[in-house]
Amino acid sequence: MLKSQVNFDFDTLKKILDCSFDEIYIVNAEGIVVYVNNACEKHYGVKASEIIGKSSEELSKYGLWEPRLSPLVLKTKQRLTIEQTTRTGKKLLTTATPIFDDEGNIEFVIENSRDITETEGLKHELEQSKKLLKRMKEEVKRLRKTELDIPDFICKSKKMESIIFMAKRIAQVDSPVLILGESGTGKGMLAKFIHKNSNRKNGPFITLNCASIPPELFEAELFGYEKGAFTGASEKGKMGLIDLAAEGTLFLDEIGDLPFNVQTKLLHILQEGEYFKIGGREVQKARCRFIAATNRNLREMIKNKTFREDLYYRLSTFEIELPPLRERKEEIIPLAQYFLEKYNKKYHTSRTLGKECLNQFLAYSWPGNVRELENVIERLVVISTKNTINNFDIPFNTIGTSPPDEKPLQLPNSLEQALADFEKELITRAYQQFKSSYKVAKALKISQSKANRLIRKYCSKSLNK
Numbered sequence: 079m080l081k082s083q084v085n086f087d088f089d090t091l092k093k094i095l096d097c098s099f100d101e102i103y104i105v106n107a108e109g110i111v112v113y114v115n116n117a118c119e120k121h122y123g124v125k126a127s128e129i130i131g132k133s134s135e136e137l138s139k140y141g142l143w144e145p146r147l148s149p150l151v152l153k154t155k156q157r158l159t160i161e162q163t164t165r166t167g168k169k170l171l172t173t174a175t176p177i178f179d180d181e182g183n184i185e186f187v188i189e190n191s192r193d194i195t196e197t198e199g200l201k202h203e204l205e206q207s208k209k210l211l212k213r214m215k216e217e218v219k220r221l222r223k224t225e226l227d228i229p230d231f232i233c234k235s236k237k238m239e240s241i242i243f244m245a246k247r248i249a250q251v252d253s254p255v256l257i258l259g260e261s262g263t264g265k266g267m268l269a270k271f272i273h274k275n276s277n278r279k280n281g282p283f284i285t286l287n288c289a290s291i292p293p294e295l296f297e298a299e300l301f302g303y304e305k306g307a308f309t310g311a312s313e314k315g316k317m318g319l320i321d322l323a324a325e326g327t328l329f330l331d332e333i334g335d336l337p338f339n340v341q342t343k344l345l346h347i348l349q350e351g352e353y354f355k356i357g358g359r360e361v362q363k364a365r366c367r368f369i370a371a372t373n374r375n376l377r378e379m380i381k382n383k384t385f386r387e388d389l390y391y392r393l394s395t396f397e398i399e400l401p402p403l404r405e406r407k408e409e410i411i412p413l414a415q416y417f418l419e420k421y422n423k424k425y426h427t428s429r430t431l432g433k434e435c436l437n438q439f440l441a442y443s444w445p446g447n448v449r450e451l452e453n454v455i456e457r458l459v460v461i462s463t464k465n466t467i468n469n470f471d472i473p474f475n476t477i478g479t480s481p482p483d484e485k486p487l488q489l490p491n492s493l494e495q496a497l498a499d500f501e502k503e504l505i506t507r508a509y510q511q512f513k514s515s516y517k518v519a520k521a522l523k524i525s526q527s528k529a530n531r532l533i534r535k536y537c538s539k540s541l542n543k
């Protein structure tokens with residue numbers, strides 16, 4: 079006899095069958111249970127000895143499981159598979175196979191039952207997760223559309239036309255872009271424009287405001303971390319923004335405010351295209367395009383050794399400088415009309431801009447650029463008492479403070495000076511009221527970094543007192 083051939087006696091065979099994870103259940107041609115292994119105990123909560131010798135009809139009276147299978151197989155003489163539910167709340171996947179004698183009569187029906195309760199639970203969880211994922215994907219798609227739903231890029235000057243022409247070409251490649259320009263010139267808008275015109279347009283557009291993130295959190299934000307990477311880290315780990323922006327664009331706004339030591343880390347990714355998550359061992363590939371923007375003078379910062387020269391050259395493969403509004407005066411009126419239409423729609427008004435007012439717009443230097451123009455138009459639309467807005471008939475230094483009749487207008491030396499004073503008063507009052515740059519930014523509809531800058535400019539002395 080070969081070593082691998084073993085003749086089992088009945089007791090050994092029973093022992094083996096009792097070790098089976100699946101239930102083995104045998105009925106004879108009369109439907110009487112002749113054998114069941116120990117797995118029945120975990121399925122129905124009764125011992126094998128309580129089942130053996132009983133007919134499956136009798137057992138069904140105790141409601142041990144539903145529906146019955148062996149009577150069906152005895153009738154149809156075919157192998158069948160069904161799902162059963164037991165009285166202990168389990169779900170079983172049962173296959174019953176008929177065994178025939180030499181004359182073709184059924185001798186036994188062997189049932190094999192596998193507990194699929196857990197699998198069913200997992201299946202349900204998977205279904206739920208799939209539904210949630212679908213909903214989230216829809217939400218992301220909608221948010222992305224809103225986020226990237228940039229208004230018309232008003233472009234009515236030779237300078238801006240050539241910038242847009244260049245931006246469309248740059249959009250076709252993957253190299254980094256550096257956008258320079260004063261605050262409010264439209265750098266963020268141009269970054270989105272490049273993304274929307276690139277073949278990454280269906281991917282994410284993620285903004286990281288380098289000025290608002292504490293240096294010690296920069297790596298965690300950008301690279302993400304593995305679970306338990308450091309004390310206080312989320313247990314699930316965190317996805318970094320580079321990863322989130324994969325197949326899309328990562329917009330590094332206010333890059334000039336990036337702390338020096340962090341600049342080195344950013345340079346490394348731009349050079350190598352690779353990075354490690356904090357606490358991670360696997361090399362990650364950066365699959366996003368980088369666009370950076372700043373209103374700071376980076377060349378000056380390089381001279382002062384506050385900005386890395388090598389990082390500057392890495393970022394500025396393509397450099398676009400947006401001119402301040404005062405250097406593209408031909409756009410002031412079209413932009414003003416565009417914003418007027420926008421806010422007339424928003425506030426259900428039908429204001430028009432008088433000739434006098436337009437002349438003043440043209441004469442003004444707009445230090446806050448397009449954003450300032452937009453804010454001025456919104457204020458005028460809301461506060462003006464006449465349909466035709468003329469001659470700045472709303473004195474700026476009364477907005478949000480006391481009504482004009484309580485505080486007669488003092489004519490300033492110049493409009494520019496008056497606007498600067500107004501800015502100072504507004505920021506100081508807003509900061510006194512809200513006590514947080516985030517709330518000031520929200521209330522005045524400016525970026526948080528701008529709010530920070532203005533608060534530092536106008537309120538730092540009183541703060542330090």
Ligand SMILES: Nc1ncnc2c1ncn2[C@@H]1O[C@H](COP(=O)(O)OP(=O)(O)OP(=O)(O)O)[C@@H](O)[C@H]1O
Pocket residue numbers: 229230231232233259260261262263264265266267268372373448449452525528
């Ligand atoms: N050419 C334009 N056409 C229409 N709207 C514009 C244009 N340029 C800028 N804007 C609007 O002006 C506002 C400021 O633009 P944006 O935020 O892009 O400026 P920024 O240069 O990034 O400012 P900051 O440096 O303060 O972040 C936005 O509301 C934007 O929609």
